[in-house]
Amino acid sequence: MRLSSFPGIRGPCASLRRIDENSAKGVRGLLRVASGAGMSAFLRAGDLPAHLEVGEASIDVYFDSDPFDLGRATLLDWVMQSAQATTAYFGRFPVTHARVRLLPSGGGRVSNGVSFGEPGAPCQVTVGQHVTQADLDDDWVLTHEMIHFGFPSVEERHHWIEEGIATYVEPIARAQVGRLTTERVSREMVDGMPQALPATGDQG
Numbered sequence: 001m002r003l004s005s006f007p008g009i010r011g012p013c014a015s016l017r018r019i020d021e022n023s024a025k026g027v028r029g030l031l032r033v034a035s036g037a038g039m040s041a042f043l044r045a046g047d048l049p050a051h052l053e054v055g056e057a058s059i060d061v062y063f064d065s066d067p068f069d070l071g072r073a074t075l076l077d078w079v080m081q082s083a084q085a086t087t088a089y090f091g092r093f094p095v096t097h098a099r100v101r102l103l104p105s106g107g108g109r110v111s112n113g114v115s116f117g118e119p120g121a122p123c124q125v126t127v128g129q130h131v132t133q134a135d136l137d138d139d140w141v142l143t144h145e146m147i148h149f150g151f152p153s154v155e156e157r158h159h160w161i162e163e164g165i166a167t168y169v170e171p172i173a174r175a176q177v178g179r180l181t182t183e184r185v186s187r188e189m190v191d192g193m194p195q196a197l198p199a200t201g202d203q204g
């Protein structure tokens with residue numbers, strides 16, 4: 001997961017404890033986006049964003065199309081809840097203006113996310129057209145992306161701290177707004193943190 005090798009990319013967002021939820025196919029797709037025409041391609045001509053207010057901040061939400069089984073209002077509510085979780089942790093939303101693009105895919109679930117370290121705080125999240133309310137209620141990806149907005153991009157050799165902080169903060173933020181139980185947060189930390197321990201053959 002070396003998306004940070006591309007200028008302007010804040011994080012790969014395939015955390016160690018959840019790497020199974022970010023398929024290699026999906027990551028390659030993100031690489032193509034990142035190495036293509038640049039992030040100006042983030043917004044397509046003619047896209048009209050939905051506008052959300054989160055405290056003093058605003059978020060523009062872009063839909064490529066509406067193939068989703070769920071209504072647009074339901075998806076916007078999920079974006080808002082992710083923003084509120086992020087706000088609960090930091091005390092305010094980390095940037096004054098963000099852009100969230102919902103990229104449709106086949107199947108269900110929220111499968112991938114990536115944030116870009118450039119003005120306007122764009123991030124892109126892949127959402128299955130058959131995603132359910134339960135999938136959105138259980139989603140960690142978008143909150144994780146928004147947590148990235150609260151930490152600066154660093155040199156690639158220090159990239160671990162960007163993912164580390166986003167991975168650590170996200171479940172706490174969601175627990176603060178009641179989207180996760182503290183018991184589940186504790187259990188996942190106990191189960192997942194040993195994965196970060198050094199292992200034979202690690203390159204550092």
Ligand SMILES: [Zn+2]
Pocket residue numbers: 011012013014015144145148162163166
């Ligand atoms: Zn990330």
